[in-house]
Amino acid sequence: MVLFPEHRYYGESVPFGSREEAYKNASTLSYLTAEQALADFAVLITDLKRNLSAQACPVVLFGGSYGGMLAAWMRLKYPHVAIGALASSAPILQFEDIVPPETFYNLVSNDFKRESTKWSCAINQNFSTCAGN
Structure with a gap:
């Protein structure tokens, strides 16, 4: 069941x-x-x-x-x-007193950086400023 x-x-x-x-x-x-x-x-x-x-x-x-x-x-x-x-x-364990709040964001951002600088740039800035990548 x-x-x-x-x-x-x-x-x-x-x-x-x-x-x-x-x-x-x-x-x-x-x-x-x-x-x-x-x-x-x-x-x-x-x-x-x-x-x-x-x-x-x-x-x-x-x-x-x-x-x-x-x-x-x-x-x-x-x-x-x-x-x-x-x-x-x-x-x-994602609680402020155990893990810093930005930890998840940093992990996901690093995944995107490994795959494509274009997408990493898009996450961190306005996508239109990354168009050249």
Whole structure:
């Protein structure tokens, strides 16, 4: 079985009955956190396994980007729920107090520099000034 659970506040998973109500203030937005998403997913998986008589079935989490971050964090926070996690393109350490904010930009810029000075110039300046490259 493959599940793609929806994060609260996205798609059809809008709490408090409507988008207007859900996004109204800090109190109603207090459930829009990664921690809450992890707790929601842990409950979902546990309940599904119990309801489908599949308690012994292993669970492997996967995701890309933010979904990958959630997969990795869930494996750390709820190791009893999943036996593994695959986090693709997930900047799990991309926080100001751990990694400088410009790190991602520098890595991507260096990739473009290796491929083409024209595109590197376009990223760092107005493209029209790079036309000669």
